[in-house]
Amino acid sequence: MVSSSHEAMHRIFEKDPGVFARTFRALDLPFPDPVQVSLMPTDLTEIRPLERRVDTLLKIDTLSDDSYLLAVEAQGRKDTGKPASWAYYAAHLHAKYRLPSVLLITCQDKGTATWAAGPFTFGPTYWPTFTVRPLVLGPHNVPPITDPVAAAKDIPLATLSAITHGKDTNAGAILKALAAALKTIDTETAEIFAELTELGLGAAPAAKLWRHLMTVDLAFFRSETSQRLRAEGREEGLVQGRAEDILRILERRGVKTPDTVREQVSTCADLDALDTWFDRALTVTTAEDLFTESTG
Structure with a gap:
């Protein structure tokens, strides 16, 4: 589950990577539609003390077998330290995967978008070593989709439009078009994009309007299916958190934990069993004792 406006901005591309090519086609940039997309590891760390x-x-x-990597970053404000990180990403991705890479920056305000487009040059002015030139999506080039019919034809793009234009004066028309479009698709998918929109809007004034639209116009989000999905999500979070707590207790107590025990705890989906193991983790002398009824 996404948890911030920052994350919502780039998760759209995980839900529908094709929105990238469709958006830039309108800007006459030559990105072909993807025929296959693979989600890659986001950890670009090489040396333990430095995490990126x-x-x-x-x-x-x-279709042309011209594969490339698309690295997506959400940028909420100008940050003079970011271009160096972006340069690192590009160099590391090329060295690791031997594929060309495209750095895509998503922004919610024109000032940040203009700055993020660079280009950023590294090296002495008399002999620059390399230049980083990101592609940027923001309110300056993402089309404002105010027609419900157009929004229904491409809901991921309409969602991106709603988020990037969340601070604009016409945000209300964009949000109303998206709200109407979400009624045309299945509830589960609509709920995903509705929540992405709310998170992506963050503290923007339009967020209040969006919550009102979800309450009044999209009452089906409170359906039995929606409530079940939310309940399942909450339980999944509790299960994961309890498993992590058990392993952390064992670690802090200095109890050696074999990989087999870690796997059994981490993959367990029974919250009652995890509660029992949690209590035992406070007193066991070996990790295997978690799974025995008597811990002595």
Whole structure:
């Protein structure tokens, strides 16, 4: 489950990577539609003390066999330290995968978008070593989709439009078009994009309007199916959190934990069993004792 406006901006591309090519086609940039997309590891760390992670990394395959990597970063404000990180991403991706890479920056305001487009040059002015030139999506080039019919034809793009234009004066028309479009698709998918929109809007004034639209116009989000999905999500989070707590307790107590025990705890989906193991983790002398009824 996404948890911030920052994350919502790049998760759209995980839900529908083709929105990238469709958006830039309107700008006459030659990106072909993907025929296959692979979600790649986002950890770009090489040395343990220095951790670097890109928001989303996708491998795009096209009909022309011209594969490339798409690294997506959401940028909420100007940050003079970011271009150096972007340069690192590009160099590391090329060295690791031997594929050309495209750095895509998503922004919610024109000032940040203009700055993020660069180009950023590294090296002395008299002999620059290399230049980083990101592609940028923001309110300056993502079309404002105010027609419900157009929004229904491409809901991921309409969602991106709603988020990037969340601070614009016409945000209301864009959000109303998206709300109407979500009624035309299945509830589960509509709920995903509705929540992405709310998170992506963050603290923008339009967020209040969006919540109102979801309450009044999209009452079906409170359906039995929607409530079941939310309940399942909450339980899944509790299960994962309890498993992590058990392993952390064992670690802090200095109890050696074999990989087999870690796997059994991490893959267990029974919250009652995990609660029992949690209590035992406070007193066991060996990790295997988690699974015995008597811990002595």
